[in-house]
Amino acid sequence: MTMIAEQGAPAPAAARTPLLAVRGVKTYYGNIIALKGVDIDVHRGEIVTLIGANGAGKSTLMMTIFGKPQAREGSIVYDGRDITRMPTHEIARLGIAQSPEGRRVFPRMSVYENLQMGASVNNLAWFDEDLEKVCTIFPRLRERLQQRAGTLSGGEQQMLAIARALMSRPDLLLLDEPSLGLAPLIVRQIFEVIREVNAREGMTVFLVEQNAYHALKLAHRGYVMVNGLITMSGTGRELLADPQVKAAYLEGGHH
């Protein structure tokens, strides 16, 4: 754990153009507004986390970045390209991978096939190499390659969801609540993996979490979302120390 604590390290220079720039994004479900003008920057090589309560709009932002639902106003620019109106599958091909909320593995397909699906954007070109890599990151998956994904435990399914996202060799990894419904020990493992992937490969990670303590400890920078608006931002350490954040999101102990 101490390793993570020391990680709150200097964020890469904020002056560069961000890899992902969300500007004034408003998203509606029918007539109900879910995002009321959100601005977020994610720079290359960073881990950025977005914390907030249930229903704040965190997952909506995640899905809006992926084009389903599309933002009604504002813009989302990824690596210099406007992706606001792009269909989801094309966004995925630009090098953004997502581990969706609730894991969403393919339950009746084997772990191996799930990983193949993850690699489908690059036509299985680097499949063997990448399979070896994710199996090194998650040794549990190697043991279970032939098993149906639906028979895995919750933690293993989450590992699979992340591994599947990694199989497409993304530049930007979006993780929607990877700690959801997992035992504290597994949560720690998964966060450790995120830190490793970021440190070793320089992969940019945008992490949506309710588990604010772990997420802020891990992240270089963080944003706090309340009711579809970003109310606070800062480095992970700043937010962890902030009395408001403490009161709203960190009560109930550090587990």
Next chain:
Amino acid sequence: MQAETRSRPPVDWTRLIKDAGFAAAIAFGLFALLVGLKTDQTLNNQMILVPRPQTLFALVAAVFVGRLLIGYWQATRAEGAARKKPRSNTMLKLEKYGLPVAVGFLVAYPLMVLFTVGPQGAIKWIDNFGIQILIYIMLGWGLNIVVGLAGLLDLGYVAFYAVGAYSYALFATSEPIKDFMAQIIGEGFWQAWAFWICLPVAGILAAFWGMLLGFPVLRLRGDYLAIVTLAFGEIIRLVLINWVEFSNGYAGISAIPRPSFFGIPFTAADNGFAATFGLEFSPIYRTIFLFYIILVLALVTAAVSMRLRRLPVGRAWEALREDEIACRSLGINTVNTKLTAFAIGAMFGGFAGAFFAARQGFISPESFVFHESAQILAIVVLGGMGSLLGVVIASILLVGGVEILRELDFLKQVFGDGFDPAQYRMLIFGICMVLMMLWKPRGLISAREPTVYLKEKKAVSADLVQEGHG
């Protein structure tokens, strides 16, 4: 384990008898008025009630004994069930070795029949059993791509069967095409070759209609998709009925050219099949030839769907069935994936339709009612979604079963002359469905075989896996 089986707990007879008595009481309540009393007419045209205590008693007694037996069976089985090994591996083995054996049997089938019952009786066995079942196997395999692999519930599959049949029928009987062909190639060419030329055309047209259906239903899933596809099937049928100038309405299309043996017609003429090969003329040759055509068509369907499952598009279909949202976020174009599933599934339906028209020589909208769609879907579901061998077994049971019912003449001696077992087919069909859903809710062959292996096959029974959340 051994000791446990020996010390089986005694069966609780009081509970069983109580239970059976309760079932009998319910049966009595149900049947007392329905069966126990019969309304009848006297000679003076008065209605009288005839009590039938014996029948009622027999029914109630049957329920009592039946319930007792089921209860006894469950009680003795209950603890044995815990030791039951998952059978999925044997089912997969069956799928692996069963298929070549089945194919070998089918190739030999017409000759076997011919030598057992002779040319007269053979037509019935090859046509009513062989060809009929193979058509449904092919349709089942075609629909399996849409429902079993891509998970798109299609209740209007018969529409593509109809498109294929009418494409062939209309092209083959079209006078302008016939005249045109007669001018450039020669008289009689179209009559002889129409089937072989129209077969791919029918498939392509059906695939086109499959895409056409695909577009409006792209955003639908489950029940809603089922309703729209059901409507689509009915629309095609109603158009065929009502657009008389185009399809000749209810009267249908007759005198559809039969397939030739690659140019040699099956006629008694001098240039006919029998004369060419120095055989005595008999309609059986055509029947046997038709049998092999549909066998080849069905095997092509199976081969293509097995191959596709291992290709990216097939994997995408299966992933789509499991979770559409996850698919999209992995960069899979779900629109194309769905449309290809509809198109390829429909194409095989179209091939089967063209064959059907060629075999019958006459088609009308009567052949393409909803019941057909339901039957094909029942075959896929009963067989186990996605399983090729399952479809074969289910078609033999469902289609062959109905044909067998027609053969059960000896039942007339038991139940009297007016008894026609074929009239009970829907009842039997329904009972089979209910029993199937109770005992094997995932179909006869429910284990899904992974498309890739590292070292050894290890399949997990479907019963152990939760249903995919869509």
